[in-house]
Amino acid sequence: MPEQILVTRSSIPSLEEYVEEIKPIFESHWLTNMGVKHKQFQSELCRYLGVDNIELLTNGHMALELTLQAMNLQGEVITTPFTFASTTHAIIRNGLTPVFCDISPDDFTIDTSKLESLITDRTCAIMPVHVYGNICNIEEIERIAKKYELKVIYDAAHTFGETYKGKSTASFGDASCFSFHATKVFNSIEGGAACFRDKKIGEILYDLKNFGIHGTEEVSAVGANAKMNEFCAAMGICNLRHVDDEIAKRKLICEHYRERLSCVEGLRLNVIQENVKPNYAYFPVIFEEKMFGSSREEVFTKLAENNIIARKYFYPLTNTFSAFHGRFDVSQTPAALHISRRVLTLPIYADISIETVDKICDIVLSCKK
Numbered sequence: 001m002p003e004q005i006l007v008t009r010s011s012i013p014s015l016e017e018y019v020e021e022i023k024p025i026f027e028s029h030w031l032t033n034m035g036v037k038h039k040q041f042q043s044e045l046c047r048y049l050g051v052d053n054i055e056l057l058t059n060g061h062m063a064l065e066l067t068l069q070a071m072n073l074q075g076e077v078i079t080t081p082f083t084f085a086s087t088t089h090a091i092i093r094n095g096l097t098p099v100f101c102d103i104s105p106d107d108f109t110i111d112t113s114k115l116e117s118l119i120t121d122r123t124c125a126i127m128p129v130h131v132y133g134n135i136c137n138i139e140e141i142e143r144i145a146k147k148y149e150l151k152v153i154y155d156a157a158h159t160f161g162e163t164y165k166g167k168s169t170a171s172f173g174d175a176s177c178f179s180f181h182a183t184k185v186f187n188s189i190e191g192g193a194a195c196f197r198d199k200k201i202g203e204i205l206y207d208l209k210n211f212g213i214h215g216t217e218e219v220s221a222v223g224a225n226a227k228m229n230e231f232c233a234a235m236g237i238c239n240l241r242h243v244d245d246e247i248a249k250r251k252l253i254c255e256h257y258r259e260r261l262s263c264v265e266g267l268r269l270n271v272i273q274e275n276v277k278p279n280y281a282y283f284p285v286i287f288e289e290k291m292f293g294s295s296r297e298e299v300f301t302k303l304a305e306n307n308i309i310a311r312k313y314f315y316p317l318t319n320t321f322s323a324f325h326g327r328f329d330v331s332q333t334p335a336a337l338h339i340s341r342r343v344l345t346l347p348i349y350a351d352i353s354i355e356t357v358d359k360i361c362d363i364v365l366s367c368k369k
Ligand code: T4K
Pocket: 006, 007, 008, 009, 010, 059, 060, 061, 062, 083, 084, 086, 087, 129, 155, 157, 158, 178, 179, 180, 181, 182, 183, 191, 192, 313
């Protein structure tokens, strides 16, 4: 059976490099609970991301969920439904109410022109998503948050290594949360991190990721267990050495896709944002059936018949999940609905070959009628 091409493939160091990195773990028998590798990874990340405050967590979801908890929020959080389940779940699992703002049809991030009309006296925070690594309208979000005294927690899961106007995406808002999942541009197998402005949030997060245990004899909060273990930290340390090269390789892949798929009627590629150094995390394509001649579903199926597994990130919208039993009104987010029904994210990863990209483009273009 021919090899399947999946939407992504984890970047990993050489086996020798990883073994070298984990040797001290075998020698010390210290496997988790904020060990040496955890501390080293934390400080190397601070340096790479250009921030002072960072807490490592088991995954990006716990970064979002515990950051919200650490801020002790109540009421409504304005967010978008064009995202992974995690963003919305983090809000709801904190007993908060998500209020869904529509997205901009251009870059798929929160439509800031609609934001203010959703603010009520119960609004406590905004949780915008830099979806696909597209950076939200930082200035406008900051202006609105300041005016209404709202917290801003960015879901920055897709933005590792990116900058906006030369500043790391880790430095925006009250907090920015990253995912280091295996499928991300940068991974620590499973992992995540919260970067935050106020040092106090870090102290609370440190306790919350360890059951709320404070010191040795006090449990001061109802925390979770979300500590990054030493093997994940070691993988993160290794991958951090290579992440810039990985992003450079992705850039070439992305450019090749763009060369092949630009200027095709009915097919829209992701925006190139001004002032952003991108990481090429995803390669979303919007298929407008009326102009392209084939629907997103048809292209998806055609690719799958050829062992190419593209993904419909992010379909369905989170505000339509059956888990929420019709609690949210999807007609409030028409642009998000439109995009989610037409988007396909094509395979992109550092080591995908140009020949494979050509094959994918040939199949996509063969669907044009
Ligand atoms: N916020 C946003 C905006 C997010 O996108 C995510 C996660 C989060 C928050 C939460 O962060 P984490 O708690 O996950 O750290 C994947 C990932 O599991 C998830 O991390 C990611 N977003 C989401 C967009 O994609 P699935 O269910 O699509 O993954 P899966 O298992 O189908 O894998 C996709 C492809 O990746 C596979 O076809 C092959 C490749 N792969 C996968 C794994 C597991 C590898 O190459 N190696 C691997 O180990 O959710």
